[in-house]
Amino acid sequence: MTAARVNNTEFAAPDIVNTIHQRSLAVGIIFGVASLIAAILPGTREQFFHSYLIGFMLWLGITLGCLAILMIQHMTGGMWGMVIRRQLEAAVKTLPLMAALFIPVLVVGIPYLYSGSHEGGAGWSGWFNPDPADKHLVEMSHVYLQRGGTATFLFLNGYIGRAIVYFAIWIMIGWALLRKSAQQDDPPIENLSPRFRRIAAPGLILYAFTISFAVIDWVMSLDPHWISTIYGFIFIAGELLSAISLMVVVEAIMSNYEPMVSLLKAKEVQDHGKLMLTFVMLWAYFSFSQLLIIWAGNLPMEIRFFTRRLNSGWQEIGLVLVIFHFFVPFFMLLSRSFKRNPHQLAWLAGFMIFMRFVDLFFYIEPNFHKSVLGGVAGYWLDLVVPIAIGGFWMALFFRNLRLRPLLPVYDMHAQQFLEYAGASHE
Amino acid sequence: MKDPRIFGLMAEFGDVNSAITAARDTYAAGYRKLDAYSPFPVEELSEAIGFHKNGVPLICLIGGLLGGTAAFTLQWWINTISYPINIGGRPPNSWPSFIIVTFEMTILFSGLSAVFGMLALNGLPMPYHPVFNVPQFDAVTKDKFFIVIFSSDKKYDPVATRQFLEGLNPLSVAEVPS
Numbered sequence: 067m068t069a070a071r072v073n074n075t076e077f078a079a080p081d082i083v084n085t086i087h088q089r090s091l092a093v094g095i096i097f098g099v100a101s102l103i104a105a106i107l108p109g110t111r112e113q114f115f116h117s118y119l120i121g122f123m124l125w126l127g128i129t130l131g132c133l134a135i136l137m138i139q140h141m142t143g144g145m146w147g148m149v150i151r152r153q154l155e156a157a158v159k160t161l162p163l164m165a166a167l168f169i170p171v172l173v174v175g176i177p178y179l180y181s182g183s184h185e186g187g188a189g190w191s192g193w194f195n196p197d198p199a200d201k202h203l204v205e206m207s208h209v210y211l212q213r214g215g216t217a218t219f220l221f222l223n224g225y226i227g228r229a230i231v232y233f234a235i236w237i238m239i240g241w242a243l244l245r246k247s248a249q250q251d252d253p254p255i256e257n258l259s260p261r262f263r264r265i266a267a268p269g270l271i272l273y274a275f276t277i278s279f280a281v282i283d284w285v286m287s288l289d290p291h292w293i294s295t296i297y298g299f300i301f302i303a304g305e306l307l308s309a310i311s312l313m314v315v316v317e318a319i320m321s322n323y324e325p326m327v328s329l330l331k332a333k334e335v336q337d338h339g340k341l342m343l344t345f346v347m348l349w350a351y352f353s354f355s356q357l358l359i360i361w362a363g364n365l366p367m368e369i370r371f372f373t374r375r376l377n378s379g380w381q382e383i384g385l386v387l388v389i390f391h392f393f394v395p396f397f398m399l400l401s402r403s404f405k406r407n408p409h410q411l412a413w414l415a416g417f418m419i420f421m422r423f424v425d426l427f428f429y430i431e432p433n434f435h436k437s438v439l440g441g442v443a444g445y446w447l448d449l450v451v452p453i454a455i456g457g458f459w460m461a462l463f464f465r466n467l468r469l470r471p472l473l474p475v476y477d478m479h480a481q482q483f484l485e486y487a488g489a490s491h492e
Numbered sequence: 493m494k495d496p497r498i499f500g501l502m503a504e505f506g507d508v509n510s511a512i513t514a515a516r517d518t519y520a521a522g523y524r525k526l527d528a529y530s531p532f533p534v535e536e537l538s539e540a541i542g543f544h545k546n547g548v549p550l551i552c553l554i555g556g557l558l559g560g561t562a563a564f565t566l567q568w569w570i571n572t573i574s575y576p577i578n579i580g581g582r583p584p585n586s587w588p589s590f591i592i593v594t595f596e597m598t599i600l601f602s603g604l605s606a607v608f609g610m611l612a613l614n615g616l617p618m619p620y621h622p623v624f625n626v627p628q629f630d631a632v633t634k635d636k637f638f639i640v641i642f643s644s645d646k647k648y649d650p651v652a653t654r655q656f657l658e659g660l661n662p663l664s665v666a667e668v669p670s
Contacts, residue, residue, distance in 0.1 A: 354591060357588065358588050358591070358592070400549075400553065
């Protein structure tokens with residue numbers, strides 16, 4: 067027990083991490099102030115919450131995607147996970163920030179998000195403020211929000227209650243994994259891999275269920291009459307894609323500095339590129355399945371999602387997604403040499419995070435505007451607010467990254483990895 | 493110079509790292525016609541002997557594109573030209589419903605082209621190969637690594653090459669009869 071802890075200077079994150087931390091914080095503060103002004107001004111407050119939901123889902127997706135990849139990595143093993151484990155853990159550690167960032171939606175945002183769509187005369191009423199003529203929706207909204215009777219909105223609210231449950235589950239899984247990970251750095255050295263697996267296996271199942279419920283709760287319910295059973299999986303694929311893309315961007319930055327210069331091999335970068343290809347294809351597969359089933363069924367209640375998104379200019383955004391969220395990255399990622407170069411791959415990865423934003427924009431904004439031009443005056447906030455959230459997220463992520471060595475040196479496979487990395491470095 | 497009865501010289505190594513180092517040294521010494529054998533895939537070993545690219549990915553891509561195009565064209569031709577049927581009032585060219593078969597055929601054709609392209613390019617099945625004439629070579633499927641310099645290499649010399657290989661600290665050096 068007296069053996070020294072892992073020396074933090076060995077495999078410590080490079081100084082660039084500090085620089086990025088400070089710059090991200092500056093970006094977060096500047097864009098955060100702009101967002102705050104938009105939130106305060108009554109004219110832009112509604113748009114602020116639409117943008118906030120896009121930004122929140124984007125960065126929550128990256129956080130939870132990292133949690134899922136961390137769990138997959140514990141289940142499958144492999145060198146590809148060894149070089150990004152610490153980055154994944156740093157991302158998981160931002161979960162409390164994401165939980166805190168959901169509070170504005172819970173306290174102020176619900177009426178601005180879930181009051182339905184009234185623009186252009188062909189809209190619908192929402193959960194929060196159902197049309198009395200729509201008996202079914204009125205009844206369901208009581209179930210959905212646990213509202214009615216004498217219970218006040220804030221205390222007995224189903225929406226809030228469920229949000230707390232989701233975050234509690236995610237934070238518990240993340241905390242359990244991080245606690246084991248901290249133990250692993252603390253001698254005596256024991257093989258913790260089975261313990262990690264015991265958390266990761268049920269954790270992955272819980273993740274799939276909770277994220278499905280959460281996106282139904284937070285995003286699909288923007289249109290209360292429309293349902294899609296594959297919805298959660300589309301978001302899971304998107305989250306995994308944005309998470310692995312961020313890992314590629316970070317590793318491309320780190321690959322210029324020690325210790326990653328000697329640790330990161332083209333083979334591991336290629337594996338991350340393969341994962342990107344997998345998730346690009348998975349996203350396309352799920353998204354197309356949704357389209358095909360709804361198109362084939364051709365039922366009035368189901369097709370409303372696509373009739374709105376394939377008309378009045380929204381179809382152009384859809385086309386952008388088909389081309390740049392699938393075809394372009396798909397063909398680029400087929401190339402082996404492209405996947406092996408972290409700096410080339412990072413450009414595509416950064417672009418994919420932007421395309422994740424476009425995808426969320428395509429899922430969320432058409433709920434509020436019948437025509438794409440209908441809300442064009444407010445779309446600038448859709449960029450500003452996600453950048454603000456991203457700035458704070460990145461600041462916390464890089465601070466977390468600074469705190470621990472970049473390689474889990476006492477992991478079973480780490481020694482083998484180091485030996486291997488050393489051999490090919492001669 | 494070349495003795496037709498000799499296929500090359502084989503050096504045996506006990507672990508992966510010394511095999512990689514030896515392969516690099518061999519390549520650096522100017523030998524180009526060489527091969528390395530290992531019980532499991534070692535990417536560094538392929539790189540060390542200068543084996544970078546092959547035609548399989550291109551064959552696979554072309555196969556996939558052909559399969560996808562053929563599948564879509566077939567469905568389009570059947571549904572619009574050969575035998576159009578009104579299915580739930582949808583247009584004859586209902587492309588969304590063609591995508592699944594198109595996708596599956598792309599996968600099938602690229603998979604088959606990868607397998608047969610690989611077989612065509614590497615000359616398998618190969619009933620006879622000279623390396624198996626060396627008794628030690630049996631361990632290649634267990635725990636030993638081998639580097640063979642072919643006698644067809646320009647730099648190959650029965651004496652000098654043997655001396656060179658012995659300088660790499662192998663477990664053994666053997667002549668491979670062809």
